[in-house]
Amino acid sequence: MLENHATLARTRSYLETEICKKYPTREASSIARMIMEHTGYPSSIYLSDPHRMAGSGNIMQINKIVAEIHTGRPIQYILGYTHFCDLRFELDEHVLIPRPETEEMIYQIRADTYRSGCRMIDLGTGSGCIALSLKKYFPGCEVYALEKSRPALIRAKENGRLLNLDVTWIFGDMLQQQLLQVEEKFDLVVSNPPYVRKSERMMMDDNVLLHEPGMALFVEDQDPLIFYRAIRTFCLSHLRPGGILWVEINEKLGEETAALFTDAGFLDITIRKDIHKKDRFITASLPAHGI
Ligand code: GLN
Numbered sequence: 001m002l003e004n005h006a007t008l009a010r011t012r013s014y015l016e017t018e019i020c021k022k023y024p025t026r027e028a029s030s031i032a033r034m035i036m037e038h039t040g041y042p043s044s045i046y047l048s049d050p051h052r053m054a055g056s057g058n059i060m061q062i063n064k065i066v067a068e069i070h071t072g073r074p075i076q077y078i079l080g081y082t083h084f085c086d087l088r089f090e091l092d093e094h095v096l097i098p099r100p101e102t103e104e105m106i107y108q109i110r111a112d113t114y115r116s117g118c119r120m121i122d123l124g125t126g127s128g129c130i131a132l133s134l135k136k137y138f139p140g141c142e143v144y145a146l147e148k149s150r151p152a153l154i155r156a157k158e159n160g161r162l163l164n165l166d167v168t169w170i171f172g173d174m175l176q177q178q179l180l181q182v183e184e185k186f187d188l189v190v191s192n193p194p195y196v197r198k199s200e201r202m203m204m205d206d207n208v209l210l211h212e213p214g215m216a217l218f219v220e221d222q223d224p225l226i227f228y229r230a231i232r233t234f235c236l237s238h239l240r241p242g243g244i245l246w247v248e249i250n251e252k253l254g255e256e257t258a259a260l261f262t263d264a265g266f267l268d269i270t271i272r273k274d275i276h277k278k279d280r281f282i283t284a285s286l287p288a289h290g291i
């Protein structure tokens with residue numbers, strides 16, 4: 001436990017030592033930084049005034065957080081938020097922790113032009129991070145988001161309220177499109193659906209497996225592209241001729257996933273890599289005359 005009267009320098013190094021017991025050094029250092037910031041000591045304070053004593057309330061709070069880190073609970077759930085595309089998202093165990101890959105996708109979409117009045121939809125929105133970031137970068141566009149988990153949708157709506165970003169939230173399941181009442185046509189469809197095969201679970205860390213919602217991550221090995229077929233069906237009825245699709249994908253299933261869209265007559269199908277050079281996204285468009 002961190003002792004009372006610890007200085008900020010000591011607090012920071014204590015955090016780093018403790019977190020290293022659970023995480024690789026690089027990650028531990030960024031988690032330590034997040035905790036310092038959360039407890040009122042951003043780097044601008046602890047680096048400029050390292051000999052200052054941490055408050056006793058803050059030390060109690062830090063000891064509580066460290067105890068939770070030792071249980072393997074991800075820091076984003078412990079603190080209750082994370083940052084994504086420079087926005088703060090409140091999180092709980094009903095929603096996936098937004099990933100840097102997904103943030104990369106948003107930055108790539110942002111480089112394209114969408115005129116004011118365009119409609120965009122995020123299928124399977126979780127915390128709302130994709131939909132709300134799109135609304136932030138394209139304020140003149142109408143953004144919609146679909147989610148089948150009620151507690152996730154409540155969380156996403158709350159994020160929209162806190163960020164003061166206006167998104168139309170729809171409760172519904174992309175695997176049950178006959179029940180969806182979405183009349184609109186869209187210029188952009190985006191999705192980061194579940195794509196990790198259950199057999200790939202053994203390569204994942206316990207802090208993901210035991211704490212994040214499996215519903216948002218996993219698919220059966222016999223049918224790993226189930227959500228991409230649903231996205232394809234949705235696009236065939238809801239994407240405007242000439243409209244664009246962006247999906248995040250399983251790095252090992254790029255060709256198969258792309259083939260789904262080729263077979264259906266989509267154009268400009270491109271498998272794109274993430275910064276780790278893994279096949280991570282697919283973009284495609286509908287022909288201008290429709291399919
Ligand atoms: N990239 C995420 C992970 O590896 C998976 C996201 C998803 O299944 N859509 O944890």
